[in-house]
Amino acid sequence: MLTRRAFLQAGGLALAGLAAPRRGSGDAVVEIRMQSDPTGAEVWFEPTGILIERGQTVRWVMRSPGNPHTTTAYHPRNTSHSLRIPEGAEPWDSGFLLEPGARFEVTLTVQGVYDYFCLPHEHAGMVGRIVVGRPGGPGALPFDYVTGRPGTAGWQPVPPAARQRFPTVAAILKDRVVRGR
Ligand SMILES: [Cu+2]
Numbered sequence: 546m547l548t549r550r551a552f553l554q555a556g557g558l559a560l561a562g563l564a565a566p567r568r569g570s571g572d573a574v575v576e577i578r579m580q581s582d583p584t585g586a587e588v589w590f591e592p593t594g595i596l597i598e599r600g601q602t603v604r605w606v607m608r609s610p611g612n613p614h615t616t617t618a619y620h621p622r623n624t625s626h627s628l629r630i631p632e633g634a635e636p637w638d639s640g641f642l643l644e645p646g647a648r649f650e651v652t653l654t655v656q657g658v659y660d661y662f663c664l665p666h667e668h669a670g671m672v673g674r675i676v677v678g679r680p681g682g683p684g685a686l687p688f689d690y691v692t693g694r695p696g697t698a699g700w701q702p703v704p705p706a707a708r709q710r711f712p713t714v715a716a717i718l719k720d721r722v723v724r725g726r
Contacts, residue, residue, distance in 0.1 A: 574602045574650070577673065579614040579642065579663070580725070587726075588612060588666045590673040594712030594723030599678045600654050605639065607647040614671070615639050615664040616649055619684070619703070624664075627691050627700045631657035631682035638664075653677045658684030658714060662707060670710035672703075673725075680714045 578591045588609070597603065605616045619629035620636030630636060634657070639649035641664075653659065656678035663671035674684070683690065688708050691697040712723035 574604050577603060577605050577616075578608040579605055579616070581609040581612045585609075585612045588614070588663065588669055588671045589710075589725035590616075590663070590671065591725045592722045593672075593710065593725035594674045594676075594717040594720075596676045596717050596721040597653065599656055600652065601677070602650050602652045603675060604648055604650045605642070607642040607645055610645050613641045613643050614666065615641055616661055616673075617664050619660040619662065621700055625699055625701050626662070627683075627688075627697070627703060629658070629660035629684040629703070631655045631659070631677075631684070634659070634682075637661075641665075657682035660684045660703075660711065667707050668704050670706045672707045672710050674711050674714070674717060676714060676717050680718065685714060 575595060575597055577595065579588075580591050581588045590605075591608075595603075607614060615638065617623050617626075617638045618636040619626045621628055622636050623638050634653070634655040637649075637651045642649060653675065654677075657676075658680050659675040659677065661673050661675070688703045691700050691702070716723050
């Protein structure tokens with residue numbers, strides 16, 4: 546199950562965006578920044594790939610003035626996108642985060658691979674991948690696994706520009722944190 550939490554109090558267990566969660570830190574919050582370069586031409590999640598433990602909370606934080614972003618799970622309930630989170634997990638969609646410092650959190654309790662995107666920037670390759678515990682589920686399958694599969698008619702394929710930007714599951718398992726830039 547996945548829950549949307551109220552903001553945690555300042556001074557809590559937030560880790561710096563690039564700090565890898567340590568073993569046994571199952572209650573720590575992992576931060577992912579939504580970034581853009583000064584011109585707004587480049588947009589990305591930082592880090593883009595991360596390995597966490599079951600039950601950890603992920604917090605996306607807006608760091609991109611004037612360039613709104615979302616964090617949105619690959620799931621048919623989110624504008625008919627392909628399913629790329631575990632079958633037993635709830636999809637999330639933050640809606641637009643506008644102001645620097647705006648944030649959105651989910652707690653991920655189902656093991657597997659979670660792929661997500663930014664709604665306005667999916668075609669610019671603004672996507673990310675989270676592995677919770679051990680990899681598995683639809684997010685661990687190739688992007689074209691939906692082809693010809695019953696029940697997937699109408700699902701939007703992951704666009705080519707986005708496919709190139711996902712870190713591999715192997716890289717996430719090896720490094721725990723994969724930078725976007
Ligand atoms: Cu974006």
